[in-house]
Amino acid sequence: AQSVTQLGSHVSVSEGALVLLRCNYSSSVPPYLFWYVQYPNQGLQLLLKYTSAATLVKGINGFEAEFKKSETSFHLTKPSAHMSDAAEYFCAVSNNNDMRFGAGTRLTVKP
Amino acid sequence: DTAVSQTPKYLVTQMGNDKSIKCEQNLGHDTMYWYKQDSKKFLKIMFSYNNKELIINETVPNRFSPKSPDKAHLNLHINSLELGDSAVYFCASSPFIGGSETQYFGPGTRLLVL
Numbered sequence: 122a123q124s125v126t127q128l129g130s131h132v133s134v135s136e137g138a139l140v141l142l143r144c145n146y147s148s149s150v151p152p153y154l155f156w157y158v159q160y161p162n163q164g165l166q167l168l169l170k171y172t173s174a175a176t177l178v179k180g181i182n183g184f185e186a187e188f189k190k191s192e193t194s195f196h197l198t199k200p201s202a203h204m205s206d207a208a209e210y211f212c213a214v215s216n217n218n219d220m221r222f223g224a225g226t227r228l229t230v231k232p
Numbered sequence: 233d234t235a236v237s238q239t240p241k242y243l244v245t246q247m248g249n250d251k252s253i254k255c256e257q258n259l260g261h262d263t264m265y266w267y268k269q270d271s272k273k274f275l276k277i278m279f280s281y282n283n284k285e286l287i288i289n290e291t292v293p294n295r296f297s298p299k300s301p302d303k304a305h306l307n308l309h310i311n312s313l314e315l316g317d318s319a320v321y322f323c324a325s326s327p328f329i330g331g332s333e334t335q336y337f338g339p340g341t342r343l344l345v346l
Contacts, residue, residue: 159273162339163340164236164339165324165337167334167336170332170334172332215331217329217331222274222276224274225273225274225275
């Protein structure tokens with residue numbers, strides 16, 4: 122069975138600072154990995170996904186994530202946080218038709 | 233032109249009642265899902281359908297019954313509602329069944345059971 126663990130339920134950064142949201146996965150087969158974002162009172166929206174092509178994946182809104190098999194990690198980064206990045210972020214792992222989400226990380230951006 | 237829509241957006245009801253949530257996608261996708269998000273934001277898959285056939289049926293009380301009249305619709309009926317059913321329910325769809333497929337989420341239905 123696959124699973125993901127998101128380290129840190131809440132991350133707070135200053136506007137303009139680096140954003141780093143951590144995700145570690147567990148999967149018995151090569152995984153497909155996703156980052157989704159949820160803004161308040163909305164559904165989830167895909168930021169980026171890894172599907173065994175390039176290990177560095179670029180997504181929307183300046184986010185990117187790097188797949189590191191040796192560390193079983195898929196951390197999400199953005200060089201410079203913007204106020205509009207404040208949201209809940211979910212890492213997910215998928216195998217066949219079964220997507221499992223992490224517990225989420227709430228990102229707060231301080232002015 | 234909402235891609236995945238859900239009705240109603242909010243649902244407040246009494247314990248013991250029966251209610252339905254409707255989901256429609258206009259993306260032409262084959263696969264649809266229901267998720268439950270609890271008050272701690274934890275998101276758990278409940279069901280998935282591919283071409284109107286049930287694919288995933290997680291450990292969900294049998295008071296929850298999904299119905300897919302066609303590929304574009306996946307409704308969720310809940311019998312004998314309990315306090316613990318209060319949550320946000322999300323419908324999602326993906327082009328095909330398969331691990332690499334992106335899922336597109338609806339806006340959610342906020343259910344409060346009193």
